[in-house]
Amino acid sequence: MIIDSSLQAADPKSRNELSAYRRQDEERMSSLMTESTQQEKSVKKETNPPVVQxxxxxxxxxxxxxxxxxxxxxxxxxxxxxxxxxxxxxxxxxxxxxxxxxxxxxxxxxxxxxxxxxxxxxxxLVGDFASELRDVPPTGSDQLRQMLSEKYSLSAHKEQALWHAWDELKAVPEMKPVVDLVRQELSLVISKNAIVKNMLTHSHKLDLS
CATH class of the missing domain: 1.10.10 (Arc Repressor Mutant, subunit A)
Structure with a gap:
């Protein structure tokens, strides 16, 4: 049987708390994943999308x-x-x-x-960002956003980088504060991207006169 090395040195209470945290984190991220996927599908279902030359x-x-x-x-x-x-x-x-x-x-x-x-x-494209978060953990949302902006100019790319960072760091106990920041920022980025996609999808229907 393989035992998670991150749990070996912890007492039973700590192990239970860590396991519970990981389950909750997986559930929250699964919800975000579903939201992001639904947004993608809703955009693809729109008729008469803007033509891009x-x-x-x-x-x-x-x-x-x-x-x-x-x-x-x-x-x-x-x-x-x-x-x-x-x-x-x-x-x-x-x-x-x-x-x-x-x-x-x-x-x-x-x-x-x-x-x-x-x-x-x-x-x-995204692996180096996860490594950077591990080497220089951000202490707050502002620092995380600054690190993101230095590497990615498009929100769509930021979203993918955050997804990868969460997946890489979620099982590292000492990275829990960073994983929390990543999840919070990812939720904001997904919402922002949804608004932008919706505007682009419906922009051809707007009467700007």
Whole structure:
């Protein structure tokens, strides 16, 4: 039988409290996950969504992704090298990485998925943030938001980074205060993203005259 090492040194009361906290945390995050998923579905069900004209940059991003996707065992060094060759500007590099990451996430569990590529993209985009929280734990919401803003400009990316951070840190007892901050911030970000998505979805129906 495998025993959680975080519980071995604790007395029975502490173990029970920690187990209860983890159950409650899982329930709260499950509720947030459901809320986020429902928001995604409600947006997709809307008819006549705003038309977005694909740019030449978008075509280049798609072409880059389709070029690296078949490479099942591409290394991080090779990935970054090809990325920089295709996109000299940092902003375009980030756009390409997020495009590839979201595409691979949508394919997870299917025959088309490239798990090696997904894990590499995840570490590149959101893994470092979780490590940063572990190394320099924020002491309050303002500090957490500042750390988020320094790495991510879009709320959608902040949401994904927070989800990953919670998943990485939730089982670390000493990170409980940080996990609480992450969960609180994630709830706010999900609500904010829902408002933005709703505005974008219905903006074509607004009479601004």
């Amino acid at each position: 694909a740019s030449s940059d978008a075509s280049m991003v798609k072409a880059w992704y389709e070029n690296i996707k078949p490479q099942q065992y591409i290394s991080r060094q090779a990935l970054i090298s090809e990325l920089k060759q295709a996109f000299p500007e940092l902003a375009s590099q980030k756009e390409a990485l997020w495009y590839a990451y979201n595409k691979e996430k949508s394919l997870k569990g299917t025959e088309e998925a490239n798990s090696n590529l997904l894990n590499m993209l995840k570490q590149e």
